[in-house]
Amino acid sequence: MDRNDIKKWFKSPDKMGDKYSLWAIYFCTGCGIIEIPPVITARWDAERFGVIPVATPRQSNLFLITGYVSVKTLRAIIRTYEQMPEPKYTVGFGSCPINGGMYWDSYNTIKHLDKYIPIDGWIAGCMPRPEAIFVAVTHLWTLIDQGKAKAYVKYREKYGLYRKNQEMALGKLDWPPLYTTGGGND
Amino acid sequence: MVINILEIIISPVLAFIIGIFFMGLFRKITARLHWRYGPPVIQPFLDLIKLFHQQGFSHGPVFDLGIIMALAGSIVLILFIPFGGICPISNSGGLLVIIYIMLFAPLGIALSGGEAANPNISIGISRKLILALGYEVSFLLALLALMTYYNTISLVDIVEAQDNYKWALFSPLALSGIAYFIIMPAMLGIRPFDIAGAPQEISTGPAIEYGGKYLGLFNIWHALSMFVYIALFVDLFLGGGSNPLTFFIKMLVVFILLTFIHGVFPRFRIEQAIKYLWKWPVIISLSGLILITVIR
Numbered sequence: 001m002d003r004n005d006i007k008k009w010f011k012s013p014d015k016m017g018d019k020y021s022l023w024a025i026y027f028c029t030g031c032g033i034i035e036i037p038p039v040i041t042a043r044w045d046a047e048r049f050g051v052i053p054v055a056t057p058r059q060s061n062l063f064l065i066t067g068y069v070s071v072k073t074l075r076a077i078i079r080t081y082e083q084m085p086e087p088k089y090t091v092g093f094g095s096c097p098i099n100g101g102m103y104w105d106s107y108n109t110i111k112h113l114d115k116y117i118p119i120d121g122w123i124a125g126c127m128p129r130p131e132a133i134f135v136a137v138t139h140l141w142t143l144i145d146q147g148k149a150k151a152y153v154k155y156r157e158k159y160g161l162y163r164k165n166q167e168m169a170l171g172k173l174d175w176p177p178l179y180t181t182g183g184g185n186d
Numbered sequence: 187m188v189i190n191i192l193e194i195i196i197s198p199v200l201a202f203i204i205g206i207f208f209m210g211l212f213r214k215i216t217a218r219l220h221w222r223y224g225p226p227v228i229q230p231f232l233d234l235i236k237l238f239h240q241q242g243f244s245h246g247p248v249f250d251l252g253i254i255m256a257l258a259g260s261i262v263l264i265l266f267i268p269f270g271g272i273c274p275i276s277n278s279g280g281l282l283v284i285i286y287i288m289l290f291a292p293l294g295i296a297l298s299g300g301e302a303a304n305p306n307i308s309i310g311i312s313r314k315l316i317l318a319l320g321y322e323v324s325f326l327l328a329l330l331a332l333m334t335y336y337n338t339i340s341l342v343d344i345v346e347a348q349d350n351y352k353w354a355l356f357s358p359l360a361l362s363g364i365a366y367f368i369i370m371p372a373m374l375g376i377r378p379f380d381i382a383g384a385p386q387e388i389s390t391g392p393a394i395e396y397g398g399k400y401l402g403l404f405n406i407w408h409a410l411s412m413f414v415y416i417a418l419f420v421d422l423f424l425g426g427g428s429n430p431l432t433f434f435i436k437m438l439v440v441f442i443l444l445t446f447i448h449g450v451f452p453r454f455r456i457e458q459a460i461k462y463l464w465k466w467p468v469i470i471s472l473s474g475l476i477l478i479t480v481i482r
Contacts, residue, residue: 003226003232013235013239014239016232016235017232017233017235017236017239018236018239020229020232020236021229021232021233021235021236021237023233041220041222042220042221042222045217045222045223045224047213047217047222047224047225048217048222048223048224048225048226050225050229050232050233054385054390055385055386055389055390055394056389056390056394056395057397058243058394058395058396058397058401059390059393059396059397059401061236061240084397085240085241085242085243085397085398086240086241087240087241
């Protein structure tokens with residue numbers, strides 16, 4: 001943790017600010033949210049890492065997708081993700097967003113979440129322990145430091161592709177496209 | 187003249203630094219009361235750095251201007267409040283001016299939130315105004331008792347009258363001071379009166395549509411208003427301070443007591459809060475006012 005490194009703060013305040021002030025949005029997609037209360041309260045206290053839960057997408061810059069994603073939830077996830085201000089980071093939590101997990105043959109569950117919104121990192125496991133969230137956060141710090149946590153840039157560049165996938169899963173979307181980039185054939 | 191201009195520049199900066207420090211201390215003390223380790227004390231400052239570099243969404247010109255108006259209202263208010271020996275323009279106005287300018291900042295937030303047209307914002311603003319209706323009765327009664335006792339409306343004169351440890355809190359004005367202290371959590375919007383910005387009920391209420399630099403300005407406004415209400419209490423009832431350092435120490439003591447209240451109490455429902463605010467603080471401050479008029 002280089003939070004007290006004054007030189008780094010002067011060199012790149014943007015990166016350091018993003019690293020040490022990750023505000024995660026309250027969003028319960030599935031059973032994984034049960035691991036979040038111990039993380040933010042007295043037992044594991046995420047606030048010492050600067051991670052706090054916030055209530056609205058406008059204020060947040062970290063999106064933890066906790067647990068399986070049903071088709072109905074996907075719509076809310078996309079809308080929430082598009083409302084978050086850049087730079088924003090997403091972390092898939094648990095095995096279900098990765099490849100469906102135990103819902104691998106469910107007709108109503110999204111199997112590969114990264115087809116629909118870009119993901120910066122994954123936490124594998126069913127359920128991951130609360131410590132895994134801290135491992136993810138510290139790993140995300142490393143990625144931000146190296147300039148690799150650029151999923152939101154990817155979303156902007158390949159928006160057409162993501163939009164096509166979203167429309168395949170949800171049918172016609174009732175909101176206008178966020179960007180005009182990405183065409184759909186790249 | 188030069189010193190006066192310098193004071194006008196320096197007092198909002200000092201208020202900003204102290205407000206941000208108080209916000210950090212607030213989070214740290216609350217965390218320690220909850221048996222957590224808590225964030226570093228400079229965490230709100232780190233948050234501000236992030237917020238000002240984040241992308242911000244505007245909802246229209248009034249949305250931008252309202253938050254600036256709230257901030258400007260707070261800064262003007264700070265200039266009227268003597269801070270230790272620093273009192274830039276406090277000679278030109280009194281408590282009545284302060285009461286009027288105090289309305290500026292919530293009005294700016296209400297205007298700005300109204301432009302964003304989120305239903306939770308209107309709920310939050312109406313809750314804030316109802317709460318203001320609750321606490322302002324006893325606030326005005328307490329100020330009236332002060333003005334009657336010292337026979338002046340000038341804040342500087344009130345501070346001077348309390349020189350040599352003749353603090354208003356240990357005089358017949360004690361009841362008014364207690365009433366002011368009881369309603370202070372409602373003024374600052376902390377627990378048990380954080381109904382206006384309850385994150386779990388109405389998603390932080392007025393702050394819901396603010397992101398990026400707008401939320402940064404909102405946080406600065408919050409820090410400044412925290413400074414204003416506590417500084418006003420120290421000036422009115424704890425005899426101000428001969429220099430900024432003693433003033434700051436008095437503020438710190440009041441602030442830590444308020445943080446303890448925040449740390450241990452759950453949140454009132456809106457009707458419970460109004461019932462409470464119209465009962466105990468009003469009774470205490472009204473009997474304080476009667477006491478002052480009788481003994482004077």
